[in-house]
Amino acid sequence: MQNFEVRCPSCGALNRVPADKEGIAGKCGSCRGELPPLYSHPLQLDDSTFNAFVSSYSGPVLVEFWAPW
Numbered sequence: 141m142q143n144f145e146v147r148c149p150s151c152g153a154l155n156r157v158p159a160d161k162e163g164i165a166g167k168c169g170s171c172r173g174e175l176p177p178l179y180s181h182p183l184q185l186d187d188s189t190f191n192a193f194v195s196s197y198s199g200p201v202l203v204e205f206w207a208p209w
């Protein structure tokens with residue numbers, strides 16, 4: 141099982157998150173602060189879901205914009 145490391149935004153500790161916890165918010169192992177949910181695969185959003193996701197997500201977001209021809 142693959143693991144990812146998520147840095148706690150409150151205390152800076154690295155937390156190991158299993159890849160199957162995709163999209164689930166976790167708790168920091170050292171300060172119990174909230175960790176942003178991990179997305180290890182791209183999430184496809186559209187006009188109606190983009191703003192809601194980006195404005196509610198507490199971690200960094202990498203976006204690729206594309207449009208059909």
Ligand SMILES: [Zn+2]
Binds near residue numbers: 148150172
């Ligand atoms: Zn922490």
